[in-house]
Amino acid sequence: MVKKLTNIFSLSGNGLRDWMVQRVTAVIAAVYLLFIIGYILSHTNLNYFDWQALFANPWMKVFSMLFLISLGLHAWIGMWTIFTDYIKSVSVRLVFHVVTLVALLAYFIWAVQILWGL
Amino acid sequence: MNKQRPVNLNLLTIKFPLPAIVSILHRASGVFVFLLIPLLLWMLALSLGSPSQFDDLQNTLTSAGMKFLLWLFLSALLYHLVAGIRHLLMDVGVGESLMGGRISAIVTMICAILLAVLTGIWLW
Numbered sequence: 001m002v003k004k005l006t007n008i009f010s011l012s013g014n015g016l017r018d019w020m021v022q023r024v025t026a027v028i029a030a031v032y033l034l035f036i037i038g039y040i041l042s043h044t045n046l047n048y049f050d051w052q053a054l055f056a057n058p059w060m061k062v063f064s065m066l067f068l069i070s071l072g073l074h075a076w077i078g079m080w081t082i083f084t085d086y087i088k089s090v091s092v093r094l095v096f097h098v099v100t101l102v103a104l105l106a107y108f109i110w111a112v113q114i115l116w117g118l
Numbered sequence: 119m120n121k122q123r124p125v126n127l128n129l130l131t132i133k134f135p136l137p138a139i140v141s142i143l144h145r146a147s148g149v150f151v152f153l154l155i156p157l158l159l160w161m162l163a164l165s166l167g168s169p170s171q172f173d174d175l176q177n178t179l180t181s182a183g184m185k186f187l188l189w190l191f192l193s194a195l196l197y198h199l200v201a202g203i204r205h206l207l208m209d210v211g212v213g214e215s216l217m218g219g220r221i222s223a224i225v226t227m228i229c230a231i232l233l234a235v236l237t238g239i240w241l242w
């Protein structure tokens with residue numbers, strides 16, 4: 001019972017798969033972030049219209065969504081690992097897992113609203 | 119496992135070589151970035167909302183407090199990125215030796231500090 005409870009909030013319930021998902025999502029996030037950094041650095045005096053057009057581009061929307069989903073999974077696995085490392089009490093840990101998950105879902109919905117509004 | 123083995127978990131007497139510091143900072147920066155995601159989304163929402171909101175955001179970001187917060191956030195994110203790339207390289211077998219680990223830890227630290235300084239220059 002306790003063992004089941006400790007694993008129930010892991011992303012895939014399989015450590016190796018979680019590990020792999022965390023690497024893949026890390027690469028996607030890295031590529032996206034480097035792209036955004038490059039864009040901002042190459043557009044000094046960035047104005048609203050260029051910036052808006054960038055995110056309104058359908059390809060960019062796909063890229064952004066990919067990043068957001070990756071980020072959600074990556075942070076979920078990351079925070080799960082940290083909580084299971086440091087929080088020994090199962091009930092306290094479950095609270096942290098649930099709060100993290102709800103926060104990530106809320107962030108995700110918020111982000112979708114921002115990008116969809118374009 | 120031998121239950122009688124010597125165990126030292128005293129943080130004051132444990133040695134922290136640079137690779138250990140690089141590793142724990144990667145963890146700490148990950149948590150920090152996670153906590154500041156709302157800040158990022160708030161800025162994204164404003165910057166994409168309308169031309170006047172875009173200007174509002176630019177004005178807000180000129181205050182010293184906001185700049186500092188943004189600098190902390192970007193430095194942590196860049197640190198996590200650099201240390202994360204080191205981590206991924208090691209996962210595929212690059213620099214796994216003791217020496218390799220020490221060298222890449224030094225390189226990571228130097229890059230991260232440099233990036234933090236550059237971010238500061240860029241913001242101010």
Ligand code: HEM
Binds near residue numbers: 026071074151205
């Ligand atoms: C953008 C937002 C990001 C957030 C909120 C985030 C958060 C986290 C967290 C909380 C962890 C767990 C740390 C640990 O277990 O010690 C983690 C691990 C990791 N992150 Fe990120 N991360 C982000 C982006 C990235 C990027 C862009 C990379 C690309 C290089 C990356 C690479 C990694 C790697 C390789 C790990 C595994 C570390 C390990 O297994 O010890 N992360 N991340």
